[in-house]
Amino acid sequence: MPKNRRVTIADVAARVGMTNITVSRALNRPEMVKAETRSKIEAAASELGYVPNAFARGLKHSESRLIGFVTASVDNPFYAEMIKAVSRHAKQHNYAILLFDTDGEAWLEANAIETLLSYQAAGIILSPISDEPDYRPDYIDRLHNSDVAVVQLDRTLYNADFSSVVLDNVWAGQCVAAHLLNRVFAETRVSAEAPARLLIAAGPEQSIISRERLAGVQTTLAETDRGVAVDVLWGDYTLEPARDDVGAYIETYGMPGAIFGMNQLITLGALQAMKAHGIAPDTLSVISIDRLPYLDIFDIRVPCVVHDGFHAGQRALELLLERIADPELPQQTITVRGELIE
Structure with a gap:
């Protein structure tokens, strides 16, 4: 028998000299077949390398x-x-x-x-x-x-x-902004000459998730009298574009007051850009949505809004x-x- 051909019930039946129905019953409804017959069929199926077609079985039983x-x-x-x-x-x-x-x-x-x-x-x-x-x-x-x-x-x-399981993205953005206001921009006041700058490395510009997370940040910032200017880098949810875009921003505008990465990979890209520009993680506040695994191995601490x-x-x-x-x-x-x- 060619090795590339799938072994069928007919092959097993031919080996043991029984009908296809008997073999099928032995393999699928073993309680309907005598023990001696079942043992012979199972041994032949094992020798031939027969594998049941679970998909076909599912169709048969609807x-x-x-x-x-x-x-x-x-x-x-x-x-x-x-x-x-x-x-x-x-x-x-x-x-x-x-x-x-x-x-x-x-x-x-x-x-x-x-x-x-x-x-x-x-x-x-x-x-x-x-x-x-x-x-x-x-x-x-x-x-x-x-x-x-x-x-x-x-x-x-x-x-x-369709039914769905989604994240509370607006709340996540609000949580990020509240943390930054309390821990990073606590003493900031409106200054047209030198406003504090928050750099947001975001996903796609038309993404609902990106827009909701940004809206959460903007809503919370607007409720305070502290002047925090927001710069948004629209991109995607992967590492390399975030690394390149954040690096280009730093080269053009210098260090912002803080960086918010909208997901894990974006934040890791931002951290890579900081490293490439000689910026130590403890000199520029970074916050992320979702946990950044293994950063603690390198003694790097990044606050995160973590979803389970x-x-x-x-x-x-x-x-x-x-x-x-x-x-x-x-x-x-x-x-x-x-x-x-x-």
Whole structure:
């Protein structure tokens, strides 16, 4: 038998000289077959390297045990926490996870959704490549017209009617601004000649998450009489662009009073830019959203508004399982609030 051909039930039946039905029963409903016959069939299946087609079995019984997780990037440690939670809790409910890293590419995201629909997945946890209002992928209608349960996690498609687990991004921005006012700009007053400057290294300009976090900062700053000028560097949520943009800002304008990185990777990029320009971490205040792992090894302390990614992933899976069990449930949004770790 060619090594590249999949071993089938018919192959096992031919080896033991029995019918396909008998072999299928022995492998799938062993209680219906005599022990001696079952042992012979199982031995032959093992010798031939037969592997049951779980997907086909799921279709036969009209029950898929597959959940898809589609994410824009697994590079972000926050997403790694969510993936771990989804995977761990899915196993407890006898579901398998099929993970798609779309690497920020719309066509890869569309392919992932199409693949999961063709596999008749029971549900999909989706963290799309963009939450910008003009990002309206064609697969939205496909998902709405299918029987698959969908829960969005962190990023959400604009005006897409799916359940979701999101972060309280406005509050996170407010928390960042309050910390800076209390610890960094405490003595600052309005000065047209030399205002204190807060540099915000942000995500995409049209991103809802970016806009909400910025709004939280601006709202809190506006409630005080301290003059803090805000400079925003629009970019994306990855390290290298943040490093380059913050470096160019420092070269042009010098050191700001503080830097706010809108996520882990952005903040790490800002710290790299500071290092490249000879700025020690203890001479320029930096604050981040979400934890910066392992910085304490290098004795670097960066205050962070930390969200529990594991909890967010777990809640997303729980929400998905509820919708798999009852497709008629109304759409629901769960908001996860972070905590300032100084």
